[in-house]
Amino acid sequence: MSVLNLSGVLSPRGARPVPAEPAGELVLDVRDLRMRYGRNDVLSGVSFTARRGEVLALLGPNGAGKTTTIEILEGFRMRSAGQVSVLGTDPARGGEAWRARIGVVLQSWRDHAKWQVRELLEHLGSYYAPYSGSGGRPPGTSRAAPGLPRPWDVDDLIATVGLTEQAGQRVRRLSGGQRRRLDVAIGIVGRPELLFLDEPTAGFDPEARREFHDLVHRLADREEATILLTTHDLDEAEKLADRILILAGGTIIADGSADELSQRMSTQAEVRWSRDGQRYVHSAEEPTRFVRDLFRQYGESVEDLEVRRASLEDTYMALVRQAETGPGLADDTTIRKFSVVAG
């Protein structure tokens, strides 16, 4: 198995420049999206936005409507009500030119089994050629599209997803992990400005997951693609996403960065240290001040210091539990807090 070798090129997520704010380029603008099946409201008013180059993770318990939301945005499913704008177009009326600017990573099963990897990517890429731009960014604009050259050069793409050794192989001979990388390659062959990933790393081993994360970073950083992904893996969401949306009970109950979410949700942090061979644990409302006092008092005898904020998992569990126990004052406060942070 070949290995994605991107780690050297990539900056860590934290060092990445924040997407340009003021341009107001909303790639996704969802307002009061509703979906009803029979008498069952799956989505009861979902609202959020995404700017160009942002990576959004959509979290939520099973059945919360994550896939429904994504499929409506992809234009694969009609909505019951609400306003949706994807790259400036209503996905229910998105034409082929709109489709060319969007990438969808689908989970393959046994489709195109007889095709060779390179052959398939070259073929699917050819549909994007009429929608190619001149390449480069027109001077004086912050917008690369419609200047993006399409499709992605096939050999470069194959190398990017780490399938160079398998380029001549038939799809059915690929391993599960290789197949998923091919799925990603197919999703991005048209150089999408917006990419949808529905549970992209389900069934990945840790190494494959890591490689995939590197690839997502590269897409967001270099290609300036906006990415919306759903996942059950909170660690993955925290690593990948600029912003996390939590969908529960048919609506977005939280919207902010992982840091913002945990800071807002829990005012208490856990401080652990040891002194003279004795271990201590303390819950502090203001851990920084507490630690400062601790050092002032005990100086160098403080060892093994650890300050732990509530993890995203703690935050997530608390928020979802709150949302599921029914609407209350607490809910409203939470949402308001986050929208203040996000706005």
Added chain:
Amino acid sequence: MNARGMAVRAGARRGWIELKHNFTTPNDLVTLVIFTAILLGVMIWVRTTTVPGTQFSLGTAMLASMIGMTVGFNGLATLGGILTIEREDGTLLRAKATPNGMTGYLVGKVVTVSGTILISVVATLIAGAFLFSGLALGSAGTWLTLIPVLLLGLLATLPLGAVLGSLFPSARSAGLLTLAVSGLVAISGIFYPITHLPHWLQWAGQVFPLYGLGLGTRSALLPAGLASVEVGHSWRHLATFGVLGAWTVAGFVVAPLLLRRVARRESGSSVAARREKAMRQIAG
């Protein structure tokens, strides 16, 4: 060239690639060879038997019919079956996620299936020329009838195959589709003159395009005297073209509606649901 035009070209390339796959995948090739060998074997077996009421070889008559059957069977069952399978495995969804991908997909299927038919027809004719006597391959009239019949046969059966493929819900029911088309072959006078069937079955058989196709290719390839064993003792070209033409019109009206409906319903979750169902059925 505009995007749609390029998608048609991409579709043609897709068809060509998949045609090559079919003839370079050992499994597919073996299936094709065995299937053809069995049919040829049967026809060689009855080479010395005569068509009832004539001195003409039944084997040769069957071979002429089989050319028509190849068109009908592939156009209906093969295309329909591929559509149900590729809807289930997500090929169609990938086409939907690609700009103009559905256009390319459909063009590709038409090219692949037509190409398969063309290759089978040519192979059968070559076998006919060397192994059977009595085929009128040398006359211009043969080709002036055969080519229009084959073309109209494609037009009549391919959209109908797409309709069948849209109606059958899963890849598992594709086998049912093949069975149904095989049943149709049995009552369409392909292997034995239809006049030997009960009256009501004769009528039922003549309504469907397979009968017309078989009659058409027989009329092109067999001596004029053999018309005596057909219904009304005639090749009935007008009726043949009428029936095939009617199916063509019906197919071209209904197929786009159904295909659009099928395409509209495709999404990641619908493919995932079918995959899960199929997995359960395999496990259970």
